[in-house]
Amino acid sequence: xxxxxxxxxxxxxxxxxxxxxxxxNGADATIVxxxxxxxxxxxxxxxxxxxxxxxxxxxxxxNPEGTEVVVFDKKQGVNEIFFDSLPVEGFPGDExxxxxxxxxxxxxxxxxxxxxxxxSLTITSRWD
Numbered sequence: 001x002x003x004x005x006x007x008x009x010x011x012x013x014x015x016x017x018x019x020x021x022x023x024x025n026g027a028d029a030t031i032v033x034x035x036x037x038x039x040x041x042x043x044x045x046x047x048x049x050x051x052x053x054x055x056x057x058x059x060x061x062x063n064p065e066g067t068e069v070v071v072f073d074k075k076q077g078v079n080e081i082f083f084d085s086l087p088v089e090g091f092p093g094d095e096x097x098x099x100x101x102x103x104x105x106x107x108x109x110x111x112x113x114x115x116x117x118x119x120s121l122t123i124t125s126r127w128d
Contacts, residue, residue, distance in 0.1 A: 054078045
């Protein structure tokens with residue numbers, strides 16, 4: 001069996017605005033992972049979000065198969081969201097690692113805005 005494959009994917013220097021309209025679709029920032037072996041085993045997230053009230057936000061990572069894992073859920077007492085190599089746990093391990101990965105930030109209340117300033121994913125995969 002070949003060794004696991006790891007890739008770090010980062011988008012360009014685009015900023016994604018998080019609208020203050022309590023839209024359940026939120027703001028999606030996407031990147032494409034390719035060249036990985038079959039399934040993801042470990043996913044780590046680097047993320048920086050500024051928002052007037054981070055406690056209004058729910059942030060998740062969605063794999064190419066559509067499985068969504070929440071990484072931030074309206075936590076109180078923070079001024080911004082900053083993750084450095086946060087392990088993202090909860091993907092089943094039998095879904096493709098190649099394709100479009102999404103970081104979604106949903107503002108659950110109206111009246112404030114924010115920006116996904118940067119993000120990257122480090123994905124380790126293995127043959128199934």
